Amino acid sequence: xxxxxxxxxVYIPWCRIKVADIAKAWEVPxxxxxxxxxxxxxxxxxxxxxEASLNAIRHAGVEPTKIDAIFFGTTTNPYLEKQGSSTxxxxxxxxxxxxxxxxxxxxxxxxxxxxxxxxALNSGRINYGLVVGADMLIGxxxxxxxxxxxxxxxxxxxxxxxxxxxxxxSSSYATDxxxxxxxxxxxxxxxxxxxxxxxxxxxxxxTSAVKGLMEKIGKGPxxxxxxxxxxxxxxxxxxxxxxxxxxxxKVAQGMVSQFIGNPGSASVLIALAAILDKAKSGERILxxxxxxxxxxxxxxxxxxxxxxxxxxxxxxxxxxKKYVDYATYLRWNRLLERVR
Amino acid sequence: xxxxxxxxxxxxxxxxxxVGVKCKxxxxxxxxTVEMCPYCGSTEFxxxxxxxxxxxxxxxxxxxxxxxxxxxxxxxxxxTEDGARLAGYATDCDPYEIKCxxxxxxxIRRIGISGVLDEGLIVYGPKFRPIRK
Numbered sequence: 351x352x353x354x355x356x357x358x359x360v361y362i363p364w365c366r367i368k369v370a371d372i373a374k375a376w377e378v379p380x381x382x383x384x385x386x387x388x389x390x391x392x393x394x395x396x397x398x399x400x401e402a403s404l405n406a407i408r409h410a411g412v413e414p415t416k417i418d419a420i421f422f423g424t425t426t427n428p429y430l431e432k433q434g435s436s437t438x439x440x441x442x443x444x445x446x447x448x449x450x451x452x453x454x455x456x457x458x459x460x461x462x463x464x465x466x467x468x469x470a471l472n473s474g475r476i477n478y479g480l481v482v483g484a485d486m487l488i489g490x491x492x493x494x495x496x497x498x499x500x501x502x503x504x505x506x507x508x509x510x511x512x513x514x515x516x517x518x519x520s521s522s523y524a525t526d527x528x529x530x531x532x533x534x535x536x537x538x539x540x541x542x543x544x545x546x547x548x549x550x551x552x553x554x555x556x557t558s559a560v561k562g563l564m565e566k567i568g569k570g571p572x573x574x575x576x577x578x579x580x581x582x583x584x585x586x587x588x589x590x591x592x593x594x595x596x597x598x599x600k601v602a603q604g605m606v607s608q609f610i611g612n613p614g615s616a617s618v619l620i621a622l623a624a625i626l627d628k629a630k631s632g633e634r635i636l637x638x639x640x641x642x643x644x645x646x647x648x649x650x651x652x653x654x655x656x657x658x659x660x661x662x663x664x665x666x667x668x669x670x671k672k673y674v675d676y677a678t679y680l681r682w683n684r685l686l687e688r689v690r
Numbered sequence: 691x692x693x694x695x696x697x698x699x700x701x702x703x704x705x706x707x708x709v710g711v712k713c714k715x716x717x718x719x720x721x722x723t724v725e726m727c728p729y730c731g732s733t734e735f736x737x738x739x740x741x742x743x744x745x746x747x748x749x750x751x752x753x754x755x756x757x758x759x760x761x762x763x764x765x766x767x768x769x770t771e772d773g774a775r776l777a778g779y780a781t782d783c784d785p786y787e788i789k790c791x792x793x794x795x796x797x798i799r800r801i802g803i804s805g806v807l808d809e810g811l812i813v814y815g816p817k818f819r820p821i822r823k
Contacts, residue, residue: 364782364822390782391760392799392817400798428812437814440706441798443739670822682760 353471354513355650356478357410357659360623361401361503362610362667363387365674369497375676376492382584386500386611388674389486391682393501395424396434399484400441402503402616406480407442409661410507414442417507418476419449421467423459423483423615427452430534438482449476457530457580458641459483460504460615465520465646467508481506485614488683490538498583499539500611504619514656515626515635518649519567523559527551527643544583552586556638557593559645563636567649571595574649575633578621580640581607596636603628609668615641622650624664631656698813705815708742708796710774711735721774741771746792746818751785764788768818770796781817794818 365388373380389398399422407414420442422435435450451466453459460483467479484503489495508517529547532539541547556579564570577600579587584607591601604621613620618639625635635650680686703709704722711723715732721740726733749766764785767777780788781799801815 390799392779392781392801394800394812397797397799397814429810437706440702441814443707 351510352513352516353468353508353510354516354653355506355626356412356509356512356514357406357408357507358514358619358623358626358663359402359405359407359409359505360616360620360663360667361398361405361484362620362664363389363393363398363501364670364672365390366671367674367676367679371676372497376496378492380494380497383498383608383611385609385673386498387502387613388679388682389501393486394428395426395484395486395503396428396437396441398486398501398503398616399424399434399438399482399505402484402505403438403442403480403482405663406505406507409659409663410478410509411512411659412478412507412509414444417442417444417448417478417480419451419467419470419479420444421451421453421463421479421481423453423461423463423481424485425454425457425459425614426486427454442480444480456641456644457485457582457614457617458639458644458646460619461637461639461646461648464506464508464648468517468520471508471510478507478509481508481619483615483619485616487612487614488538488685490540491680491685493541494544494583495539495541498607498612500613502610502613502616502620504616504623506619512655513653514659515629515650515652518634518651519563520646520648521559521563521566522644522646523555523562524644525555527555530642548583548586548589551643552582552640553590553593555643555645556590556640556647559647560594560636560638563647563649569634569649573634574600574636576603576625576629577601577636577638578604578618578625579638580618581605581621582612582617582640584608600636606664606668620664626652626656627660627662627664629656694811706798708740708770708816710738710740710772712738719770719772719774721770721776738772740774740796742796743821744768744770744776744794744796744818746788746790746794747775748790749780749788751788766794766818768794768796776816778815779817780819782819787820793821795821
């Protein structure tokens with residue numbers, strides 16, 4: 351029996367900041383994205399993961415007690431030591447014998463979680479698994495990450511019955527490449543020059559992983575109607591698709607980063623959700639994540655059930671917003687503190 | 691050594707996923723889980739999962755808060771669809787938006803002084819968000 355997606359959900363914070371406001375503060379113009387999400391001062395990766403998970407479980411129509419495993423991917427777990435998935439399980443209300451696992455340390459951790467969940471399903475160990483990717487990234491003020499890093503969460507309920515989409519195959523490509531890092535003594539991540547990251551990191555890794563996938567499942571670029579990519583920078587995606595043979599109109603539906611920024615591990619899941627909101631049965635989706643020198647790719651085939659369970663979550667969340675200014679953004683993220 | 695956690699841990703089912711109790715004698719729903727019904731004194735209960743939707747019963751807007759907390763913010767008492775009453779802060783809103791009888795949904799957010807108590811201990815609990823469409 352094939353494994354696939356039973357339901358999906360996202361969570362996008364209510365507040366936004368216009369990138370032009372950040373550019374005004376630093377006097378460095380920046381065109382894309384147009385705006386990015388700002389987490390409310392009481393939010394973190396766990397609270398966002400809970401909302402996305404509850405949305406996904408509701409869409410799947412599965413009782414939380416039927417979930418046999420939670421695979422939680424985040425690079426910004428609120429604790430350095432203390433599992434996030436157990437807090438998540440307590441808030442969702444899964445069984446005590448559900449298998450819980452955290453995945454971390456890279457923006458691709460959500461797709462590692464997805465691979466682990468698929469393996470557990472295919473081996474017959476679980477019947478339903480929840481995959482969650484949530485991140486609350488804070489950029490270094492004044493640097494490119496300040497304009498891009500944002501927050502959000504995406505969740506998938508995977509299973510073997512009542513599928514809205516089948517996962518046909520997956521492939522990875524990895525090298526030891528460092529373009530984003532954060533060690534114990536620094537709070538905000540360091541990054542390399544965007545062009546180095548794009549030309550030697552994002553593009554070659556994503557291209558190789560996608561080509562590997564196409565070879566594995568015997569499909570070409572024309573067999574895919576949509577493509578969902580991790581979007582550390584919208585420009586990286588447009589650069590990478592040239593080498594793969596995917597036309598820009600195939601990525602357009604999933605290019606949510608221009609409205610929400612780069613929510614790290616959630617980026618690719620939110621892009622996939624935006625596509626699932628519109629995809630019809632048989633319109634194959636290419637999904638590719640990227641994080642520090644590793645790319646995971648998946649081929650996803652929507653099935654007839656997707657029409658019955660049609661929702662429009664990503665657009666709804668993107669439209670529901672309130673703008674905050676740069677000072678509020680800095681204050682909420684503890685980058686601007688009162689001197690007493 | 692931290693001594694704050696045991697108390698939060700005991701309340702986790704109520705504050706993490708809104709588990710309340712329904713009195714077997716008077717049918718009233720109470721949150722969080724209690725040992726004795728505040729309405730009739732009975733000690734016979736069944737556990738219930740509360741609805742995540744409710745409405746504002748009353749509220750106030752404090753401008754002075756413990757160090758580190760964002761002000762102003764609205765503090766409200768909310769009645770869920772099941773009739774249980776919860777007290778907590780409003781979130782994802784301008785505090786002056788809050789009005790009596792306003793429909794809200796109950797979400798889990800960080801609570802306490804900027805969500806961090808006792809040397810980095812993070813505490814989560816229910817907050818109220820206006821329903822937006």
